[in-house]
Amino acid sequence: MLGRREVPGAGAADAHRHDRHHRRARPDAVRLTFNELTAEENLRIGAHLRTGRRWRGRAERAAVAADLERIYGHFPKLRQRSRQAAGSLSGGEQQMLPIGRARMLRPSLLLLDEPSLGLAPLVTRELFEIVRAVNEEERTTVIVVEQNAQLALDVAHRAHVLEAGRLVLSGPAQQIREDGQVAEVYLGVSVHSRKAR
Numbered sequence: 001m002l003g004r005r006e007v008p009g010a011g012a013a014d015a016h017r018h019d020r021h022h023r024r025a026r027p028d029a030v031r032l033t034f035n036e037l038t039a040e041e042n043l044r045i046g047a048h049l050r051t052g053r054r055w056r057g058r059a060e061r062a063a064v065a066a067d068l069e070r071i072y073g074h075f076p077k078l079r080q081r082s083r084q085a086a087g088s089l090s091g092g093e094q095q096m097l098p099i100g101r102a103r104m105l106r107p108s109l110l111l112l113d114e115p116s117l118g119l120a121p122l123v124t125r126e127l128f129e130i131v132r133a134v135n136e137e138e139r140t141t142v143i144v145v146e147q148n149a150q151l152a153l154d155v156a157h158r159a160h161v162l163e164a165g166r167l168v169l170s171g172p173a174q175q176i177r178e179d180g181q182v183a184e185v186y187l188g189v190s191v192h193s194r195k196a197r
Helices: 012-020 039-051 058-074 076-080 091-103 121-138 149-155 173-178 180-186 191-196
Strands: 109-113 141-145 158-163 166-172
Touching: 039 058, 039 076, 039 091, 058 076, 058 091, 058 121, 076 091, 091 109, 091 121, 121 141, 121 149, 149 158, 149 173, 158 173, 158 180, 166 173, 166 180, 173 180
Parallel strands: 109 141
Antiparallel strands: 158 166
16 A cells, blocks of 8 residues: 555564654655665555556465565666665666566556756666567567767667657658758757767
């Protein structure tokens, strides 16, 4: 039950700690994590939201455990930090956590708004590769709103370019990426600089 902060799967020994933090169980408005809860508790909230109740049966607990393994397969850093408070995770790990929690819901559509915001380039690349894998392996449709157009085009199937809130271009991502004039005018990417990479 979220109102009393019962976290399904947490043992009785954890009850005192959860009661102590009851008043502070608010999501971080920037990273969308429950900072006082552990990384795993944050993930389990997604499964709780999916089922709408606490997991009492063996089959339900097994399904949640399988979902956690699936998430940890894509985000091994979250497995390493599963018992760590979410507020103490790195920026990249905090960005992975709400994506993992959303995936615990088993969505057919995943919406990501600026997933690279504030992340180092290597972490951003890793995150986008995971998004690509989720799309391809789990057949989840992913819609990404992203300022890093080049990176988004590298993993997207289709792209829609907005300028001042208006749709100015739409089509296959590869076609948009390879059109030099479009890339320079709308994406701020020089064809020459791309070829030099």
